[in-house]
Amino acid sequence: MENAQTPTPRKKTILSGIQPTSTPHIGNYLGALKNWIALQDEYDCAYMIADLHAITIKNDPAKLRQQGLSLVALLLACGIDPQKSILFFQSHVPTHTQLAWVLNCFTQFGELSRMTQFKDKAEKHKGNVNAGLFTYPCLMAADILVYNADLVPVGADQKQHLELARNIAARFNGLYGDTFTLPEPYIPKTTARIMSLADPTRKMSKSDENPNACVTLTDAPEDILRKFRRAVTDSEAEVAYREGKDGVNNLISIYSAVTGKEIPAIEAEFAGRGYGDFKTAVGEAVAEHLRPIREEYTRLMADKGYLVSVYKDGAERALRRTQRLVEKVYRKVGFVKMER
Ligand code: TRP
Numbered sequence: 001m002e003n004a005q006t007p008t009p010r011k012k013t014i015l016s017g018i019q020p021t022s023t024p025h026i027g028n029y030l031g032a033l034k035n036w037i038a039l040q041d042e043y044d045c046a047y048m049i050a051d052l053h054a055i056t057i058k059n060d061p062a063k064l065r066q067q068g069l070s071l072v073a074l075l076l077a078c079g080i081d082p083q084k085s086i087l088f089f090q091s092h093v094p095t096h097t098q099l100a101w102v103l104n105c106f107t108q109f110g111e112l113s114r115m116t117q118f119k120d121k122a123e124k125h126k127g128n129v130n131a132g133l134f135t136y137p138c139l140m141a142a143d144i145l146v147y148n149a150d151l152v153p154v155g156a157d158q159k160q161h162l163e164l165a166r167n168i169a170a171r172f173n174g175l176y177g178d179t180f181t182l183p184e185p186y187i188p189k190t191t192a193r194i195m196s197l198a199d200p201t202r203k204m205s206k207s208d209e210n211p212n213a214c215v216t217l218t219d220a221p222e223d224i225l226r227k228f229r230r231a232v233t234d235s236e237a238e239v240a241y242r243e244g245k246d247g248v249n250n251l252i253s254i255y256s257a258v259t260g261k262e263i264p265a266i267e268a269e270f271a272g273r274g275y276g277d278f279k280t281a282v283g284e285a286v287a288e289h290l291r292p293i294r295e296e297y298t299r300l301m302a303d304k305g306y307l308v309s310v311y312k313d314g315a316e317r318a319l320r321r322t323q324r325l326v327e328k329v330y331r332k333v334g335f336v337k338m339e340r
Helices: 026-039 061-078 095-104 109-113 116-124 131-145 156-176 221-229 246-259 263-269 275-301 304-333
Strands: 013-018 044-049 086-089 151-153 184-186
Touching: 013 026, 013 131, 026 044, 026 061, 026 151, 026 246, 044 061, 044 304, 061 086, 061 275, 061 304, 086 304, 095 131, 095 304, 109 131, 116 131, 116 156, 131 156, 156 304, 221 275, 246 263, 246 275, 275 304
Parallel strands: 013 044, 013 151, 044 086, 151 184
Antiparallel strands: none
16 A cells, blocks of 8 residues: 555653753763663653753853763763754753743742752752742743653652642643643653762762762773772672662662663672672673763764754754744733734
8 A cells, every 4th residue: 555644643752951060970870861862762852951950059150161061972972862852951942941930920939948959959058049049940840841841751859840840830721721731750660779889878979078989971990990899888798689788789780770680690690709899890890881981972072063063953943842832821921922
């Protein structure tokens, strides 16, 4: 049969963001970024570097700029494909802030006051509790709603913000008729929750004072090895995944994530061997897993023209995708139509 018309169902839209405040570590990679890559075939994905969000805490401008550009290279090196997905800087697409203002006016002081991340950050940055930090969730809601995103991959720390975005969307829809898609959280089937190598009861974090606690995607292989060799474990000398063995459990999870081996196979592989061998094996496996990313990153960092072309194209596509919705919202709330 010629030209059989089978309607292709619309791919669902995914939007997510990452702040350019530090080089992503293996926790960010195994917990989130790897998943971003995997979603690209099945979904219509937009990935955003959330630079507007980044300035809600103090930043050195030169460093922020450098990290933003590096992050483009790193995301591409990890496998974001600009043919499939849109990759852009939030600050390059004015519709995000245009919508954010309106959403600010449909969000209550009390709601924002209940955001646990605001409370945590206000406590941590006592000298700079700025209005942007407070209304941050409205900007994040705008990022999501301006795209009509169906699904938003987020970590546990962002769940409350996503819930608020849904509430704002539902409230607006209730007042003005169907305008926004209600976004759902996207919970990947397998999430690796990577803990600090220095204190395995805490999540891996770039802001850890101990430089051996965190392995970033651009760490040199010898640094990766050193950090894993110093990883905190326990005094039992048994590679087994068990309650109470946080350090070993973490190393097993990491090893499993980068090698694809199942936990029982890993336990068998290291049965009767000491932690020294095990930690070295994990370090080597991680360094090897990151090798292609590191190499591609280095190559891309030397090709600034290409990086610019990617984020420029991304911003143009993002703007085109989102302009109509902002016009619709501006009309609904009563602004006089801007004539072009
Ligand atoms: N707030 C998110 C974070 O700090 C980043 C982010 C900004 C985001 N806008 C978003 C994530 C929209 C998902 C969707 O991790």
